[in-house]
Amino acid sequence: MSRKEQIDQVATTLFKSRGFAATTMRDLALELGIEAGSLYSHIKSKEDILQRVCFRMADEFNEAFNEVKNQDEPAAEKLRLAIAAHVRVLTKNPPAAGVFLNEWRHLSEPSLSQFNTMRHTYEESFREIVREGIASGDFQVSDEKFVVLTLLSSLNWLHMWYKPEGKMSPDEIAEFLSNLLLNGLKNF
Amino acid sequence: MSRKEQIDQVATTLFKSRGFAATTMRDLALELGIEAGSLYSHIKSKEDILQRVCFRMADEFNEAFNEVKNQDEPAAEKLRLAIAAHVRVLTKNPPAAGVFLNEWRHLSEPSLSQFNTMRHTYEESFREIVREGIASGDFQVSDEKFVVLTLLSSLNWLHMWYKPEGKMSPDEIAEFLSNLLLNGLKNF
DNA sequence: CCTACCGATCGGTAGG
DNA sequence: CCTACCGATCGGTAGG
Numbered sequence: 001m002s003r004k005e006q007i008d009q010v011a012t013t014l015f016k017s018r019g020f021a022a023t024t025m026r027d028l029a030l031e032l033g034i035e036a037g038s039l040y041s042h043i044k045s046k047e048d049i050l051q052r053v054c055f056r057m058a059d060e061f062n063e064a065f066n067e068v069k070n071q072d073e074p075a076a077e078k079l080r081l082a083i084a085a086h087v088r089v090l091t092k093n094p095p096a097a098g099v100f101l102n103e104w105r106h107l108s109e110p111s112l113s114q115f116n117t118m119r120h121t122y123e124e125s126f127r128e129i130v131r132e133g134i135a136s137g138d139f140q141v142s143d144e145k146f147v148v149l150t151l152l153s154s155l156n157w158l159h160m161w162y163k164p165e166g167k168m169s170p171d172e173i174a175e176f177l178s179n180l181l182l183n184g185l186k187n188f
Numbered sequence: 189m190s191r192k193e194q195i196d197q198v199a200t201t202l203f204k205s206r207g208f209a210a211t212t213m214r215d216l217a218l219e220l221g222i223e224a225g226s227l228y229s230h231i232k233s234k235e236d237i238l239q240r241v242c243f244r245m246a247d248e249f250n251e252a253f254n255e256v257k258n259q260d261e262p263a264a265e266k267l268r269l270a271i272a273a274h275v276r277v278l279t280k281n282p283p284a285a286g287v288f289l290n291e292w293r294h295l296s297e298p299s300l301s302q303f304n305t306m307r308h309t310y311e312e313s314f315r316e317i318v319r320e321g322i323a324s325g326d327f328q329v330s331d332e333k334f335v336v337l338t339l340l341s342s343l344n345w346l347h348m349w350y351k352p353e354g355k356m357s358p359d360e361i362a363e364f365l366s367n368l369l370l371n372g373l374k375n376f
Numbered sequence: 377c378c379t380a381c382c383g384a385t386c387g388g389t390a391g392g
Numbered sequence: 393c394c395t396a397c398c399g400a401t402c403g404g405t406a407g408g
Contacts, residue, residue, distance in 0.1 A: 021209035022294065025403060038377045040404065076374065102290070106210065133373070140376040143364075149349070150342050150368060157341035176331075180338060184372030185321070186264065188328035213387060226393045228388065 004042045007032065011049045016098040020050055020106040050103060051111050057100035058118045060089045065125050075133030076182060082129060083155065083181070084174035090158045091170040097159040123148055151181055192230045195220065199237045204286040208238055208294040238291060239299050245288035246306045248277045253313050263321030264370060270317060271343065271369070272362035278346045279358040285347040311336055339369055 001009070010031050014023045025046060029036040043049055064085035071078060090097045104115050126148045133139035141147050155177060168176070179188055189197075198219050202211045213234060217224040231237055252273035259266060278285045292303050314336045321327035329335050343365060356364070367376055 019207060019209055019293070021207055024401080026401085035378055036403085037379080037381095037405075041377065046403065079373075105207070130373075139373050141368075141373060146364065147368065147373065149345060150365065151373075153345035154338050154342035157337060161337070176334065177338065180329075180335065180369075180372070182373050184368070184375060185267075185318075185327050185329060185335065185339075185370050187372060187375065212385080214385085223394055224387085225389075225395080225397095229393065234387065 007039060007042055008049055008052055012053050012093075012099055013095045015050065015053070015103050016095040020046075020099075020103040047106070047108060047111075050099070050106060053096055053099050054104050054107060054111075054115055055118075057089070057093075057096050058115065058122070060092075061086065061122055062118070064089050065122065069125065075129055075136055075138045079129050079133065079182070080174075080178045082126060083151075083178050084171060086152075086155055087158065087174040087177065088170050090155065091162050091164075091173070094159040094162050101156055101159065123152065126152065154181065195227060195230055196237055196240055200241050200281075200287055201283045203238065203241070203291050204283040208234075208287075208291040235294070235296060235299075238287070238294060241284055241287050242292050242295060242299075242303055243306075245277070245281075245284050246303065246310070248280075249274065249310055250306070252277050253310065257313065263317055263324055263326045267314075267317050267321065267370070268362075268366045270314060271339075271366050272359060274340075274343055275346065275362040275365065276358050278343065279350050279352075279361070282347040282350050289344055289347065311340065314340065342369065 007028070011023070011028050014027055014031065018027070025039055026036045029039055032039075065082060068078065068081040068085050071081065073081070104119075105112075107115055127144050130139060130141070130144040130147055130151075134141060134144060139147075158173070162173070195216070199211070199216050202215055202219065206215070213227055214224045217227055220227075253270060256266065256269040256273050259269065261269070292300075292307075295303055315332050318327060318329070318332040318335055318339075322329060322332060327335075346361070350361070
C-alpha cells in the first residue's frame with residue numbers, strides 16, 4: 001500500500017469517528033507517526049482526501065448497482081439483488097461508507113454539486129425498480145420516492161455497528177433486511 | 189423568546205446545516221447581528237448550547253414515548269403509536285432533531301455518557317414492544333435488536349427533507365411508515 | 377520526510 | 393452588548 005493510500009485509509013477512520021471538520025492534519029500525522037507538514041508531499045489538501053473517499057465510494061455503489069440493473073427478474077427479486085449489492089458495499093469498508101454518508105457535505109464546489117448529482121442518480125436507479133414493481137402489481141405503494149428514501153436509510157445505518165467478525169454475513173444481513181422491507185414485520 | 193433561546197435556536201439551524209465543529213461562534217453572532225464576544229453574556233460555551241439541544245430532544249422523545257408505553261393495546265398497535273409519537277417529535281423541530289441525531293458525538297464527558305445512556309434506554313423501550321409482539325405471535329422476527337435499529341433508522345432520515353408546508357401531515361407520514369414497516373412493500 | 381514557520385482563525389475573556 | 397484582545401491551534405508552505 002502506497003503512503004498516499006495509507007494516509008487515505010487512516011484519515012477515513014478519523015473522519016468517520018470524529019467528523020471531517022473536527023479532525024486535524026496533526027491528528028492524522030500523529031496516527032501515521034510523521035509530522036503534519038510531511039503529509040503534503042503525498043496529498044494536495046485535507047479536502048483532497050475527502051474527495052477521493054467520497055467519489056470512490058460513489059463509484060463502488062454505482063458499479064455494484066449496474067451489475068443488478070439489467071437482470072431479467074421480477075421487480076421484487078431485482079430489489080433484493082440491489083439491496084444485497086448495497087449492503088455488500090456498505091459492509092466491505094464501513095469507515096469509508098460512514099464518511100461517504102455523513103461527511104460529504106464538507107465538500108466544496110464544484111465537487112459538492114458533482115457528488116449530489118451522483119447520489120441523485122443512484123437513488124433514481126432504486127426508484128426505477130420500485131416503479132417497475134408498482135406497474136407490475138408486485139408492490140402496492142403509491143409514492144415511490146418516499147419508499148426509496150425509507151428503504152435506503154434503513155440500510156444506511158449498517159456502517160455504524162457492522163463488524164466483519166459478527167455472526168451474520170453481509171448476504172445474510174441483506175436477506176434479513178430484504179425480508180423485513182418486502183414482507184413487513186408482521187409477515188416476516 | 190429570551191436572547192438565550194434565540195441563540196439556541198439560531199445555533200441549532202447552523203449546527204444542523206454546517207455541523208457543530210464547522211460552525212464558529214462568529215458565524216452564530218453574525219446571524220444574530222451581534223459581536224461574537226457578546227454571546228458569552230448569555231451562554232457558557234459553544235458546547236453548552238449543544239448540550240441543551242441534545243438533552244431537550246432526548247427528553248421530548250422519552251416523554252412522547254411514555255404516553256404510549258402503558259396503553260393496553262396489542263403490540264402491533266402499540267408500535268404504530270410509538271412510531272407516530274417518534275415522527276411527531278422529529279417533525280416538530282427538524283433542525284433540532286438533526287442536531288440530536290448527528291451532532292451528539294461532539295459532546296464531551298460526562299455529558300456524552302449520559303446522552304448515550306438516554307439513547308440506549310429509548311431504544312430499549314422500542315425493543316420491549318417488539319419483544320411483546322414476538323411473544324404474542326404478532327411479529328414473526330427473531331432478532332429484535334436488529335429490527336429496532338432498522339426501524340428507527342428508517343424513521344430518522346425524516347428530518348432531512350420534512351417541511352411543514354408539504355402535502356403530508358406528520359400523522360399521515362407516520363401511518364405511511366407504519367404500514368410500510370409492518371406490512372412490507374409487497375402487502376402495503 | 378523534517379524543521380521552522382506563515383497568516384488566519386478559533387473559543388473565550390476583561391473591562392467597560 | 394461592544395471593544396480589544398488573549399493564547400492556542402488551524403491548514404498549509406519553503407527550503408532543505
